Amino acid sequence: MIRIDSVTKRYPDGTVAVDRLSLEIPDRSITVLVGPSGCGKTTTLRMINRMVEPTEGTILLDGEDSRRQPVTTLRRSMGYVIQNAGLFQHRTIVDNIATVPRLLGWGRQRARERAAELMERVGLDPSLAKRYPYQLSGGQQQRVGVARALAADPPVLLMDEPFSAVDPVVRKGLQAELLRIQDELGKTIVFVTHDIDEAITLGTMVAVLREGGRLAQYAPPADLLSNPADGFVEDFLGADRGIRRLSFFPSDALELTTDAVIPADATAARIAAVEAPHLLVTDADGRPLGWAAREELTAGDLRTDRLLPYGRPFVPGADSLRVALDCAVLSPVGRAVAVDGHGRVTGVVSQQTIGEAVRAAHTAGRADEQKVAG
Amino acid sequence: MNVLHFVDAFFSDSAHWHGYDGIPQRFWEHLQYSLLALAVAAAVGLPVGLLTGHTGRGGNALAFIANAARALPSFGLLVLAVLLIGFGLLPVMIPLVVLAVPPILVTTYEAVRSVDPAPVDAARGMGMHESRILFRVEVPVALPLILSGLRSAAIQIVSTATIAAYVSLGGLGRYIIDGLYQRDYEKVVGGATLVAVLALLTLAVFWAAGRLAVSPGVRRR
Numbered sequence: 001m002i003r004i005d006s007v008t009k010r011y012p013d014g015t016v017a018v019d020r021l022s023l024e025i026p027d028r029s030i031t032v033l034v035g036p037s038g039c040g041k042t043t044t045l046r047m048i049n050r051m052v053e054p055t056e057g058t059i060l061l062d063g064e065d066s067r068r069q070p071v072t073t074l075r076r077s078m079g080y081v082i083q084n085a086g087l088f089q090h091r092t093i094v095d096n097i098a099t100v101p102r103l104l105g106w107g108r109q110r111a112r113e114r115a116a117e118l119m120e121r122v123g124l125d126p127s128l129a130k131r132y133p134y135q136l137s138g139g140q141q142q143r144v145g146v147a148r149a150l151a152a153d154p155p156v157l158l159m160d161e162p163f164s165a166v167d168p169v170v171r172k173g174l175q176a177e178l179l180r181i182q183d184e185l186g187k188t189i190v191f192v193t194h195d196i197d198e199a200i201t202l203g204t205m206v207a208v209l210r211e212g213g214r215l216a217q218y219a220p221p222a223d224l225l226s227n228p229a230d231g232f233v234e235d236f237l238g239a240d241r242g243i244r245r246l247s248f249f250p251s252d253a254l255e256l257t258t259d260a261v262i263p264a265d266a267t268a269a270r271i272a273a274v275e276a277p278h279l280l281v282t283d284a285d286g287r288p289l290g291w292a293a294r295e296e297l298t299a300g301d302l303r304t305d306r307l308l309p310y311g312r313p314f315v316p317g318a319d320s321l322r323v324a325l326d327c328a329v330l331s332p333v334g335r336a337v338a339v340d341g342h343g344r345v346t347g348v349v350s351q352q353t354i355g356e357a358v359r360a361a362h363t364a365g366r367a368d369e370q371k372v373a374g
Numbered sequence: 375m376n377v378l379h380f381v382d383a384f385f386s387d388s389a390h391w392h393g394y395d396g397i398p399q400r401f402w403e404h405l406q407y408s409l410l411a412l413a414v415a416a417a418v419g420l421p422v423g424l425l426t427g428h429t430g431r432g433g434n435a436l437a438f439i440a441n442a443a444r445a446l447p448s449f450g451l452l453v454l455a456v457l458l459i460g461f462g463l464l465p466v467m468i469p470l471v472v473l474a475v476p477p478i479l480v481t482t483y484e485a486v487r488s489v490d491p492a493p494v495d496a497a498r499g500m501g502m503h504e505s506r507i508l509f510r511v512e513v514p515v516a517l518p519l520i521l522s523g524l525r526s527a528a529i530q531i532v533s534t535a536t537i538a539a540y541v542s543l544g545g546l547g548r549y550i551i552d553g554l555y556q557r558d559y560e561k562v563v564g565g566a567t568l569v570a571v572l573a574l575l576t577l578a579v580f581w582a583a584g585r586l587a588v589s590p591g592v593r594r595r
């Protein structure tokens with residue numbers, strides 16, 4: 001475990017970048033440092049691998065002062081990923097990734113084999129191995145940066161805004177990839193970002209820092225959203241904190257209805273029995289085709305080209321309440337379509353039903369908090 | 375009578391191609407002086423430039439010394455050196471080295487300074503030692519600029535090494551000085567042409583060195 005114990009950093013010009021910060025960073029999980037620009041995130045991160053020396057306080061690694069070991073040994077046990085990756089432009093991709101193993105004295109062949117293995121792990125095509133960094137896209141370079149940091153299998157990974165220079169779509173992909181890699185490898189990751197969404201997506205624990213390098217709140221993301229410590233944290237979380245919080249509630253408790261779901265070859269009697277104004281038409285396999293207004297439907301004459309699009313379906317259990325609500329809001333008839341893992345319709349749910357579930361979830365959440373507090 | 379005519383006459387005279395005053399001998403002497411001066415200048419300029427560039431300290435002092443050195447006239451320095459230490463190779467080397475150190479020093483310093491700080495930061499964060507950071511991360515990227523500093527120093531040395539002839543040494547300057555003295559303009563033009571040829575050869579050598587030593591990842595092709 002990394003323990004930051006009452007650490008202060010005062011730069012020679014007098015700037016106090018970090019002020020008596022104490023944090024316990026749990027093993028094998030992602031801890032995110034988040035906060036506005038200049039609040040001391042980078043300084044905190046760089047004090048862990050001693051790129052910056054604390055003015056006061058200590059940093060303990062498994063109970064031992066980090067200053068007890070030689071600084072190069074310390075750094076080689078911690079992968080370091082920076083914004084824009086910082087690749088060596090004169091080296092090929094494999095050789096970039098093989099850097100730390102080579103530093104540790106591995107033979108060239110073994111280091112390259114290891115590098116190839118890591119390229120696969122971070123989702124890089126093996127054909128890129130012999131390229132130079134300038135021949136890669138920003139997202140690919142960032143993957144190389146992550147692979148390079150992981151090459152010697154260090155227990156700790158320090159990441160300073162690694163995904164902030166790529167476009168939002170690529171960033172989402174990289175975040176998903178990081179979570180997948182973390183599932184497989186279980187590293188102790190300290191991740192710096194100024195993007196609260198990224199913090200909430202990735203963090204097991206999130207430390208919100210404020211200007212002057214003081215800790216505003218340190219909590220799991222769900223707690224942060226439900227219970228911001230003060231106005232600063234609340235502002236930082238943004239106006240849609242309530243909606244965001246729904247990501248932490250499962251959608252499997254939603255009550256689905258199936259009476260408005262009809263197959264394309266339904267009989268007139270079956271159609272007539274439906275009370276709802278819109279029906280969801282499915283194909284023979286039960287996959288959704290689209291919505292139809294009841295009065296426009298005549299049995300045996302299902303013109304699928306006249307159906308309203310059913311939008312994006314959600315998967316109860318796998319998707320959160322936030323996704324379910326989003327589907328319902330986007331649906332042309334105000335109802336979200338639920339499907340199973342194979343894309344077959346399991347039912348539909350109205351905005352009203354989701355709204356009730358949201359209220360129930362919030363009440364349950366508050367009850368939990370009171371239990372914790374009491 | 376035009377210049378081309380002089381050139382033609384000089385190079386077609388077979389008497390100019392052998393003996394102690396023959397073209398191969400003088401060319402070889404000139405090359406030796408130049409290489410020696412470049413080696414000494416590089417031995418001074420490269421380490422100082424690399425170190426100050428890497429640490430970022432001493433840049434101002436460096437620029438001051440380099441500018442001062444540039445202001446010294448080579449010929450005046452030669453005369454002074456001869457007065458102080460007499461004839462020989464050493465007084466010739468002094469002005470040549472003084473001429474060549476500033477471009478090597480300043481360009482090397484600038485080259486290392488201008489390396490993208492991100493990979494250097496990454497390397498340090500990985501636990502690389504400072505010397506390895508300099509030679510394995512900064513120098514490979516700074517190499518094209520460092521070579522260009524060496525190249526301009528080499529060109530200046532090659533053209534200035536003609537002054538060796540003033541103090542009774544050999545080299546291509548012999549033709550120019552003797553020619554002027556003997557009013558043999560064919561010889562003067564021939565000598566000047568040979569200096570120009572050597573300068574072009576120097577350019578070619580540096581071009582080839584750049585192709586061989588600079589990584590395709592830095593050349594970007």
Ligand SMILES: Nc1ncnc2c1ncn2[C@@H]1O[C@H](COP(=O)(O)OP(=O)(O)OP(=O)(O)O)[C@@H](O)[C@H]1O
Nearest residue numbers: 011013015017036037038039040041042043044194
């Ligand atoms: N080397 C330095 N010398 C003096 N002050 C510094 C130095 N490095 C950082 N600072 C100051 O310390 C404070 C914290 O800087 P730091 O880089 O840790 O912020 P940050 O949270 O990472 O910001 P950003 O999100 O913009 O990267 C800032 O006020 C910054 O100006």
Ligand SMILES: [Mg+2]
Nearest residue numbers: 041042043160
């Ligand atoms: Mg920062």
